[in-house]
Amino acid sequence: MTRSNAIGLIRSWVDSANDPLGDFPLNNLALGVFEAGNGPRCGVAIGAHVLDATALEAEGVLDLHRPICAQPSWNALMAAGPKAWAAFRAQMTALLREGAANQAQIVPHLHSMAHVTLQLPFTVAEFTDFYAGRHHATNVGTMFRGAENALPANWLHIPIGYNGRASSVLVSGTPVRRPWGQVKGPDDSAPRFAPSQRFDFELELGAIVGQPSNGPVSVGQANDMIFGYVLLNDWSARDIQAWEYQPLGPFQSKATATTISPWIVMRAALDPFRAGPPMRETPLLPHLADAGDNFHDIALEVTLTPEDGTPETITRTNTRELYYSPAQQLAHHTTSGCPMRVGDLLGSGTISGPTPDSRGSMLELSWGGQSHIKVNGTPRAFLNDGDTVTLSGAAIGKGYRIGFGPCDGTILPALENPYAP
Amino acid sequence: MTRSNAIGLIRSWVDSANDPLGDFPLNNLALGVFEAGNGPRCGVAIGAHVLDATALEAEGVLDLHRPICAQPSWNALMAAGPKAWAAFRAQMTALLREGAANQAQIVPHLHSMAHVTLQLPFTVAEFTDFYAGRHHATNVGTMFRGAENALPANWLHIPIGYNGRASSVLVSGTPVRRPWGQVKGPDDSAPRFAPSQRFDFELELGAIVGQPSNGPVSVGQANDMIFGYVLLNDWSARDIQAWEYQPLGPFQSKATATTISPWIVMRAALDPFRAGPPMRETPLLPHLADAGDNFHDIALEVTLTPEDGTPETITRTNTRELYYSPAQQLAHHTTSGCPMRVGDLLGSGTISGPTPDSRGSMLELSWGGQSHIKVNGTPRAFLNDGDTVTLSGAAIGKGYRIGFGPCDGTILPALENPYAP
Numbered sequence: 001m002t003r004s005n006a007i008g009l010i011r012s013w014v015d016s017a018n019d020p021l022g023d024f025p026l027n028n029l030a031l032g033v034f035e036a037g038n039g040p041r042c043g044v045a046i047g048a049h050v051l052d053a054t055a056l057e058a059e060g061v062l063d064l065h066r067p068i069c070a071q072p073s074w075n076a077l078m079a080a081g082p083k084a085w086a087a088f089r090a091q092m093t094a095l096l097r098e099g100a101a102n103q104a105q106i107v108p109h110l111h112s113m114a115h116v117t118l119q120l121p122f123t124v125a126e127f128t129d130f131y132a133g134r135h136h137a138t139n140v141g142t143m144f145r146g147a148e149n150a151l152p153a154n155w156l157h158i159p160i161g162y163n164g165r166a167s168s169v170l171v172s173g174t175p176v177r178r179p180w181g182q183v184k185g186p187d188d189s190a191p192r193f194a195p196s197q198r199f200d201f202e203l204e205l206g207a208i209v210g211q212p213s214n215g216p217v218s219v220g221q222a223n224d225m226i227f228g229y230v231l232l233n234d235w236s237a238r239d240i241q242a243w244e245y246q247p248l249g250p251f252q253s254k255a256t257a258t259t260i261s262p263w264i265v266m267r268a269a270l271d272p273f274r275a276g277p278p279m280r281e282t283p284l285l286p287h288l289a290d291a292g293d294n295f296h297d298i299a300l301e302v303t304l305t306p307e308d309g310t311p312e313t314i315t316r317t318n319t320r321e322l323y324y325s326p327a328q329q330l331a332h333h334t335t336s337g338c339p340m341r342v343g344d345l346l347g348s349g350t351i352s353g354p355t356p357d358s359r360g361s362m363l364e365l366s367w368g369g370q371s372h373i374k375v376n377g378t379p380r381a382f383l384n385d386g387d388t389v390t391l392s393g394a395a396i397g398k399g400y401r402i403g404f405g406p407c408d409g410t411i412l413p414a415l416e417n418p419y420a421p
Numbered sequence: 422m423t424r425s426n427a428i429g430l431i432r433s434w435v436d437s438a439n440d441p442l443g444d445f446p447l448n449n450l451a452l453g454v455f456e457a458g459n460g461p462r463c464g465v466a467i468g469a470h471v472l473d474a475t476a477l478e479a480e481g482v483l484d485l486h487r488p489i490c491a492q493p494s495w496n497a498l499m500a501a502g503p504k505a506w507a508a509f510r511a512q513m514t515a516l517l518r519e520g521a522a523n524q525a526q527i528v529p530h531l532h533s534m535a536h537v538t539l540q541l542p543f544t545v546a547e548f549t550d551f552y553a554g555r556h557h558a559t560n561v562g563t564m565f566r567g568a569e570n571a572l573p574a575n576w577l578h579i580p581i582g583y584n585g586r587a588s589s590v591l592v593s594g595t596p597v598r599r600p601w602g603q604v605k606g607p608d609d610s611a612p613r614f615a616p617s618q619r620f621d622f623e624l625e626l627g628a629i630v631g632q633p634s635n636g637p638v639s640v641g642q643a644n645d646m647i648f649g650y651v652l653l654n655d656w657s658a659r660d661i662q663a664w665e666y667q668p669l670g671p672f673q674s675k676a677t678a679t680t681i682s683p684w685i686v687m688r689a690a691l692d693p694f695r696a697g698p699p700m701r702e703t704p705l706l707p708h709l710a711d712a713g714d715n716f717h718d719i720a721l722e723v724t725l726t727p728e729d730g731t732p733e734t735i736t737r738t739n740t741r742e743l744y745y746s747p748a749q750q751l752a753h754h755t756t757s758g759c760p761m762r763v764g765d766l767l768g769s770g771t772i773s774g775p776t777p778d779s780r781g782s783m784l785e786l787s788w789g790g791q792s793h794i795k796v797n798g799t800p801r802a803f804l805n806d807g808d809t810v811t812l813s814g815a816a817i818g819k820g821y822r823i824g825f826g827p828c829d830g831t832i833l834p835a836l837e838n839p840y841a842p
Contacts, residue, residue, distance in 0.1 A: 126547065126586065152668055154605075154667070157603060167759065167762050182578060237757065248670040249670020253757070256758045335600070337677045338586055
């Protein structure tokens with residue numbers, strides 16, 4: 001059961017924030033970094049506007065007793081800790097609430113979202129990608145190893161994950177260049193170096209670590225360390241992955257780009273949408289055992305827009321399809337004593353649902369390329385040049401929703417020759 | 422053939438730098454960060470001393486027309502680029518050379534190495550660990566998959582690697598706590614959470630990326646991007662690794678700690694010791710083909726000192742045992758377009774030689790624990806609490822050597838209960 005009925009819309013004097021279909025009601029207070037001709041600044045999404053938090057702090061209207069918005073990233077707020085996170089939300093809510101006293105002071109710092117460009121909302125310290133969706137792991141395992149061996153032996157006992165590449169994390173809207181790589185088909189006698197022909201998206205939720213750790217933490221402690229969430233598309237070159245991944249895991253196949261939504265939704269904004277764990281056929285060992293409702297009810301969808309086509313929604317699913325919560329992923333990450341840092345980003349792994357139209361990657365939607373899906377009436381297996389992939393997601397409350405804004409990227413053709421000077 | 426005879430010792434007025442058995446002649450100019458009661462500062466190793474480069478820069482004696490040593494890390498010099506690297510070495514050589522004019526100005530900034538503590542010499546952006554040693558890959562593959570399938574099908578075609586955890590990189594001398602983790606023996610019916618019983622070292626060379634890239638780079642370009650080298654011990658929990666590594670590679674088994682030498686040896690210092698590639702039974706594809714002598718002739722050894730014992734050298738090998746050069750590793754890292762950043766650290770993978778006494782890990786020395794080696798007369802398979810593992814390495818020239826200083830760590834016992842508050 002989710003708690004989505006526990007709270008209603010908090011009305012704002014910014015009219016557009018009261019739109020029941022908008023991503024950014026006052027309940028959300030999503031965090032981004034925007035540029036409106038005055039250098040990059042910290043911004044808070046409110047309806048169809050971005051509120052310049054850097055300006056508010058400079059004027060003393062926002063005051064957390066230490067600089068939070070001096071740098072164009074939200075890492076300083078993360079580092080300030082959970083009390084500061086709550087104080088920030090309380091101050092912002094008071095400023096933007098219907099009937100607030102000081103509207104005239106705020107209005108000059110509201111920018112139309114249509115007229116700003118958005119940058120990465122935080123500095124990514126390190127990036128880890130998990131594999132915590134059971135339907136996805138089962139689908140991929142069935143394709144690669146057969147239905148009997150679909151789930152690896154360890155899968156029901158630990159959230160499998162691997163370290164990714166923080167340098168390749170991009171903000172939504174940044175084009176993504178189709179990669180080259182070494183590939184070898186099952187019938188090829190030797191590998192060759194070529195542009196990827198099986199370039200794919202992965203629909204994921206990203207969790208942002210807001211507090212550091214220096215030793216193993218419990219699932220409950222891990223939950224408290226999470227600052228917020230983004231949507232995350234872990235672009236994947238399946239042909240490169242198939243050739244490189246044994247025995248040490250994916251490497252270049254996942255290093256071209258990972259796109260995140262421009263807005264961080266803070267954990268507190270999603271608290272009314274917390275949900276319990278899935279049924280577990282095998283109990284988890286105590287260090288990973290479920291500790292409260294650390295899952296969320298967030299509806300997700302993926303839209304594919306071909307270069308000369310119209311947007312078509314190709315999958316609909318929900319974060320409740322995850323088998324391991326972000327808190328369990330983070331707790332597992334610390335078992336060895338691995339230090340976690342402010343700004344670490346944890347991708348959930350692909351979130352697929354149980355049905356063919358709820359699969360979170362082209363690999364699954366086309367079942368390894370064997371069974372094409374139709375997009376604008378044309379059969380498709382993987383991504384074409386010019387395709388735009390848009391992830392969207394929202395927790396649906398009574399009369400409002402908590403969204404992330406679109407998380408999109410357009411595929412550019414591969415370089416003609418990557419070694420041209 | 423190596424070029425080690427091409428150049429002799431450059432004599433210094435710092436007497437101890439002329440010791441033919443010392444790691445730090447004037448030819449070396451290794452870079453570290455030291456603390457001598459005055460906060461962390463950039464230092465250059467010269468004989469038995471550390472020269473305070475931060476002080477020299479503040480006084481204008483060292484002048485690269487931009488601040489290089491203002492922060493206690495060598496990342497600023499890296500970012501300044503290859504011309505600055507050469508200018509730095511030229512200025513330092515002029516200051517320290519026998520007969521230099523301004524010795525009186527330098528002497529106050531020389532600290533005895535015995536009286537300083539050393540910190541991480543640079544800020545690690547991201548850490549990647551390769552698997553580029555053929556004997557190591559063959560040994561491990563034989564143990565796990567049998568002699569016929571020892572090398573994975575891709576191994577002779579690409580330098581296999583995985584992303585590690587930069588937050589876990591430690592400077593030599595930092596104790597390492599034995600980790601807990603989820604393990605499952607082949608005869609266990611279920612996994613359990615326990616301290617690692619197969620904790621191990623890995624003898625590696627680390628290459629430091631000193632210039633960024635934003636697209637594929639050639640092997641030659643990659644070589645030019647490398648700033649310098651460190652010794653690197655990638656501590657590994659073999660029992661945790663065996664349970665977790667399928668299908669996405671090592672994760673927590675490698676995340677407890679990675680220890681590096683306190684001194685960076687710049688690439689230029691190793692130029693006289695460059696060496697050609699190994700014999701290749703299968704040619705590499707053009708994007709990875711050998712481009713010059715990008716290997717090095719660096720003698721390596723590992724010493725194990727039990728808690729109440731005496732040091733015993735347990736392996737001797739050479740970086741020439743690598744199959745892929747650091748430049749080839751870095752070039753492969755960029756094939757997908759993965760952006761590389763100043764301060765990225767690339768571990769070579771374990772460097773084992775062809776003989777039983779040249780193996781670079783306990784896993785290999787004890788052949789998976791089946792065939793114990795003797796240390797101080799006692800049979801040993803993996804590392805015990807209280808053990809100190811020391812890597813050392815040096816390129817041996819005529820009348821001088823280029824060393825890294827010891828790279829060591831002592832194993833602390835596992836926490837009694839990692840979830841105690």
